[in-house]
Amino acid sequence: MIKYWNHPELTALRRMRERFLAGTGGAQDYWRLPEDLALYDSTFGERIGWKWDGVLRELTARDWQPRSRHVLDWGCGSGIAGRRVLAQWPQFESLALHDRSALAMRFAAEKARTDFPNVRITHAAATLPPDTLLVLSHVISELPSRELAQLLDLARQAREIIWVEAGTHVDSRRLIAMREALLGEFAAVAPCTHQHACGLLTGKNAPHWCHHFAAPPSQIFQDARWMDFGREMGIDLRSLPYSFLVLERPRATSPTPDGLSHIIGEPREGKGHLKVLSCHAQGVAELVLQKRDAPELYRALRKGEGPPVHRWLLADGKITGSAEFAPGEGAE
Numbered sequence: 001m002i003k004y005w006n007h008p009e010l011t012a013l014r015r016m017r018e019r020f021l022a023g024t025g026g027a028q029d030y031w032r033l034p035e036d037l038a039l040y041d042s043t044f045g046e047r048i049g050w051k052w053d054g055v056l057r058e059l060t061a062r063d064w065q066p067r068s069r070h071v072l073d074w075g076c077g078s079g080i081a082g083r084r085v086l087a088q089w090p091q092f093e094s095l096a097l098h099d100r101s102a103l104a105m106r107f108a109a110e111k112a113r114t115d116f117p118n119v120r121i122t123h124a125a126a127t128l129p130p131d132t133l134l135v136l137s138h139v140i141s142e143l144p145s146r147e148l149a150q151l152l153d154l155a156r157q158a159r160e161i162i163w164v165e166a167g168t169h170v171d172s173r174r175l176i177a178m179r180e181a182l183l184g185e186f187a188a189v190a191p192c193t194h195q196h197a198c199g200l201l202t203g204k205n206a207p208h209w210c211h212h213f214a215a216p217p218s219q220i221f222q223d224a225r226w227m228d229f230g231r232e233m234g235i236d237l238r239s240l241p242y243s244f245l246v247l248e249r250p251r252a253t254s255p256t257p258d259g260l261s262h263i264i265g266e267p268r269e270g271k272g273h274l275k276v277l278s279c280h281a282q283g284v285a286e287l288v289l290q291k292r293d294a295p296e297l298y299r300a301l302r303k304g305e306g307p308p309v310h311r312w313l314l315a316d317g318k319i320t321g322s323a324e325f326a327p328g329e330g331a332e
């Protein structure tokens with residue numbers, strides 16, 4: 001069988017994977033060689049990039065964009081998050097990078113300079129320019145509580161925050177704690193459709209966590225190198241769960257109109273029905289959608305298609321339809 005990854009690459013990739021799975025990344029700076037960053041960037045980092053694509057697609061569908069002119073990618077690693085943001089929104093004048101690893105910052109800066117020659121690439125300062133979008137990606141599992149508290153202090157200086165994490169129960173719960181700490185000073189833009197306490201914090205919802213699934217580009221399934229990567233790492237490349245949180249300084253109007261719901265995770269299919277874990281202002285509840293009541297909607301939800309937020313039509317507590325959220329509905 002043809003091998004697409006050589007032995008040193010596989011050894012380095014396995015070491016990274018084991019560290020992520022064991023949650024031991026916080027112990028010490030683990031970036032040793034620029035080659036490891038390049039390897040990460042083209043594999044695990046690229047998969048994180050697809051999660052960012054999912055988040056940015058949702059924000060576009062919800063007609064939201066940041067107003068800041070500066071980005072800070074904190075815990076930047078190879079810098080995938082900052083680059084995705086710069087590629088999405090053209091208004092940014094500068095990208096500041098911060099990581100405990102000088103090697104990572106150098107790698108991320110070089111890549112960003114190549115891809116975005118008109119954007120000023122800097123090191124993060126202790127004080128943020130007031131119109132800064134803070135970008136955080138896959139850092140929460142590496143930060144002990146004292147450092148997380150310091151990060152919260154920094155976050156309080158930002159105008160907007162986009163935070164993407166692995167879609168695990170523990171990381172999602174940590175992210176929810178960040179939301180609760182920052183709410184008030186900030187308004188929740190997404191995935192939340194409301195400004196109340198997170199509905200997952202009730203005892204009955206303790207087993208659940210706020211996660212979503214990104215779609216990797218379909219080409220990778222025809223790409224022998226990606227397929228080999230998945231096999232060697234024991235990763236199902238189709239499954240890309242993530243958690244995310246987008247916050248902004250409160251504006252005159254709420255970022256999301258009233259009455260909208262967001263689906264958590266994937267609907268669960270039963271005989272002729274779907275069970276949908278739905279988050280809305282009144283809390284988080286499992287709603288049933290019977291196929292016969294709304295076959296088109298049923299098909300779309302089963303495939304993970306459709307708009308990111310729904311205005312459910314309900315009868316006897318069951319979903320009978322969804323009035324699509326029209327882009328622009330939430331604009332000031």
Ligand SMILES: C[S@@+](CC[C@H](N)C(=O)[O-])C[C@H]1O[C@@H](n2cnc3c(N)ncnc32)[C@H](O)[C@@H]1O
Nearest residue numbers: 045048075076077099100101104137138139142
């Ligand atoms: C899993 S990597 C994620 C990198 C990048 N944000 C991404 O999404 O691909 C976590 C990064 O956080 C950095 N990091 C860990 N603890 C940190 C700390 N206390 N201060 C700054 N950076 C830290 C690591 O060096 C590493 O680059």
